[in-house]
Amino acid sequence: QARATVAGLVTLVLLAFDPNILAHMRLVTTDLGLAAGAVLAGYTLWRFVRCPSWGRAVMAGAGLGLLLNTKFTALLFLPLFGAIMLLGAFRIWRHGPDKHSGKSWTVYLGGIFIIYPLMAFVVLWLGNGLQIGSMPEALPIVGQMGGMTVPLSDYLGQLLDIGNRLQVSTPSFLLGQYSDSGWWYYFPAAFLLKTPLPTLLLLAVALAHMIRSALGAGANRSDWFDLAALWLPAAGYFAIAMTTDINLGYRHLLPILPFLYVFIGAAVTHPVRWGERSRSPKTTYVAVVLLGWLVVASLWIYPHYLAFFNALAGGPDNGWKALVDSNIDWGQDLGRLADRLDNEGINSVWLSYFGEARPEYYGIDYRGLDSFTPRLMNPNARPYFPYNPAPGWYAISATTLQGVHFADHAQFAYFRDREPAAKVGYSIFLFEQPAQGKPVNLVLGNLQVDQLGADDYSQLGTNDVSLRWIDAGQALILPTDQKPLWLALGDQLVHPLLASYVTLDQNIATGDEGAYRLFQATSKPPDLEGDGQMLTLGEGRVAYRGSPQMSADNGTVQVLTVWSQFGEPQPLKMFVHVLDDGGQIVSQWDGLSVAWEGWRMGDLLFQVSGLSTADLPSGQYRVVAGLYDPESLQRWQEESGSDIMELGMITVP
Numbered sequence: 001q002a003r004a005t006v007a008g009l010v011t012l013v014l015l016a017f018d019p020n021i022l023a024h025m026r027l028v029t030t031d032l033g034l035a036a037g038a039v040l041a042g043y044t045l046w047r048f049v050r051c052p053s054w055g056r057a058v059m060a061g062a063g064l065g066l067l068l069n070t071k072f073t074a075l076l077f078l079p080l081f082g083a084i085m086l087l088g089a090f091r092i093w094r095h096g097p098d099k100h101s102g103k104s105w106t107v108y109l110g111g112i113f114i115i116y117p118l119m120a121f122v123v124l125w126l127g128n129g130l131q132i133g134s135m136p137e138a139l140p141i142v143g144q145m146g147g148m149t150v151p152l153s154d155y156l157g158q159l160l161d162i163g164n165r166l167q168v169s170t171p172s173f174l175l176g177q178y179s180d181s182g183w184w185y186y187f188p189a190a191f192l193l194k195t196p197l198p199t200l201l202l203l204a205v206a207l208a209h210m211i212r213s214a215l216g217a218g219a220n221r222s223d224w225f226d227l228a229a230l231w232l233p234a235a236g237y238f239a240i241a242m243t244t245d246i247n248l249g250y251r252h253l254l255p256i257l258p259f260l261y262v263f264i265g266a267a268v269t270h271p272v273r274w275g276e277r278s279r280s281p282k283t284t285y286v287a288v289v290l291l292g293w294l295v296v297a298s299l300w301i302y303p304h305y306l307a308f309f310n311a312l313a314g315g316p317d318n319g320w321k322a323l324v325d326s327n328i329d330w331g332q333d334l335g336r337l338a339d340r341l342d343n344e345g346i347n348s349v350w351l352s353y354f355g356e357a358r359p360e361y362y363g364i365d366y367r368g369l370d371s372f373t374p375r376l377m378n379p380n381a382r383p384y385f386p387y388n389p390a391p392g393w394y395a396i397s398a399t400t401l402q403g404v405h406f407a408d409h410a411q412f413a414y415f416r417d418r419e420p421a422a423k424v425g426y427s428i429f430l431f432e433q434p435a436q437g438k439p440v441n442l443v444l445g446n447l448q449v450d451q452l453g454a455d456d457y458s459q460l461g462t463n464d465v466s467l468r469w470i471d472a473g474q475a476l477i478l479p480t481d482q483k484p485l486w487l488a489l490g491d492q493l494v495h496p497l498l499a500s501y502v503t504l505d506q507n508i509a510t511g512d513e514g515a516y517r518l519f520q521a522t523s524k525p526p527d528l529e530g531d532g533q534m535l536t537l538g539e540g541r542v543a544y545r546g547s548p549q550m551s552a553d554n555g556t557v558q559v560l561t562v563w564s565q566f567g568e569p570q571p572l573k574m575f576v577h578v579l580d581d582g583g584q585i586v587s588q589w590d591g592l593s594v595a596w597e598g599w600r601m602g603d604l605l606f607q608v609s610g611l612s613t614a615d616l617p618s619g620q621y622r623v624v625a626g627l628y629d630p631e632s633l634q635r636w637q638e639e640s641g642s643d644i645m646e647l648g649m650i651t652v653p
Helices: 002-016 019-025 031-050 054-068 072-095 105-127 140-145 153-160 162-166 186-194 197-216 221-241 250-268 281-301 334-344 454-458
Strands: 132-134 149-151 172-174 177-179 349-352 366-368 392-397 422-424 428-433 440-445 465-470 475-478 485-489 502-510 517-523 533-537 540-553 556-565 573-579 585-591 604-612 619-628 645-652
Touching: 002 250, 002 281, 019 031, 019 250, 019 281, 031 054, 031 072, 031 105, 031 221, 031 250, 054 072, 054 105, 072 105, 072 153, 072 221, 072 250, 132 153, 149 153, 153 162, 172 186, 186 221, 186 250, 197 250, 197 281, 221 250, 250 281, 334 392, 334 422, 334 428, 454 502, 465 475, 485 502, 533 619, 540 619, 540 645, 556 573, 556 619, 556 645, 573 604, 585 604
Parallel strands: 349 366, 349 392, 440 465, 440 485
Antiparallel strands: 132 149, 172 177, 392 428, 422 428, 475 604, 485 517, 502 517, 533 540, 540 556, 556 604, 573 585, 573 619, 619 645
16 A cells, blocks of 8 residues: 555645646646546556456446546457457456456456446547537548438547548658658657656666566556556557657657656666566655656746757757647747837837747737748748848747648748747747848739848848838839838839839849849829828728729729828739729729738838720710728728719710
């Protein structure tokens, strides 16, 4: 009894101070639930197999049901638990029941084949709200069950659909390598690098004692069955994990830890033989020292448990060089980034973030870079030039710094090779990029800045570049500040109605195979009187400055409108409507041929809109325009409340 108490305390310390378990205790994910469910199901099954009874069969089935409620991965334990049942049956057949059980084959077989699966089903069904429904017909494996009403139809449908989801490749990173199909040694490497060293040493001591016990033939059959009940789930699950191409993190190994820690607790309290001999004082001292080391390491890494790496990986400071994703970086430090920016007096950052949280929630003023998930940046308005980024502060998550989820893994190599100015909780890196040269404006027509060659970009003479993005065949943005103007055109020429507002002074560079042309340019804005008709929505302020061109010809109306930006950029779209005498819309155009992110304060926007009049009867028609929010569809308004600009009349012959 005393040894069992000590073994339990050793196991408790290993579990309570394991940084990987502590990390996932504070995350709303299924991985730790799977670990708890697995050890509960394994324990209740072990109790039944070792000493069968109807009550223990009920408890074992309930434990399995709870496990199956945690995650579909729990199904991997079914063949492993089946092996334990076979060992139990072999044990009874070979040696007869234990002296403590004395139960018949009837109880064992009835429990295994009837009570155990029945209770597991009932608990699983209860966990799914006693759901009953129709099986989906779209899944080919369902066959004749498609459309049939059955219990747990939602659970079964999602389970059968796993194959489709597994067909999507999962990018992985390990020790500087990238793969979409993983490595068989990913989880062994992760286990060695993220498991605390004292725990690894205790596991080595426990294995050594198990081997000594085996060589000395000192363990009885109950000891070996207990050992199998611990090692079959742990080793079997680990072996299955090594065959998968989903290499996302150490968290997938959490289910094996409770089994290993129970084994360590039992083994270090039975050091010479698994069976009868008393503990060695030397082993006790070693175990106490190693457990103390674990406690200190756990307290030291607080509160950054997820970023824990042992000395083999160079500690948490260097762990990102070996493993990323949920091994170190699950977006957990975004709130700490906000605090750090406030403390350092940094007002705004370029942000590449790995996670689901919203920077706005924490009050972070940011300009989005390519991230994962990719929602911080408009992919049609990419602001990052990888060879000489724009000046300012950069906050880059460890996973995006390694470029794991990007087609170009070297996207942030410019910063990856530099020492950061600071780290936020080991998962977000802060870099300061100085300005080089005088600021300029660069208008990109059907092109992204990262498509420019490094030598061509260097012709700008600076990294302090204010970008605008346009569809040159429909729109033009002209900055009104005094910065030099450059224009890079892709596969689209400037629309003829817009060409008079900009002069291309000199073709400075041409991309490979004529992919683009880079010009020095001079803006030639029209003479505009006053500030125009001001439209507002929230903090947005945009003025309509006129429609210098509007003509109907060959069944098409070409409308050129001019607008001024008086506020900060925000999402918007434009509409142009052709109205009949009754005010009904008979033709319309909606859109915006520039990226709103680049329409900066003071800029003039020239938008060409084409509307069809081919099906309209001859006559006079009104043309009106306005702005609206693309999400809420709320229109921008003048101070008077009007939300349309009168552009004039057209005649359809």
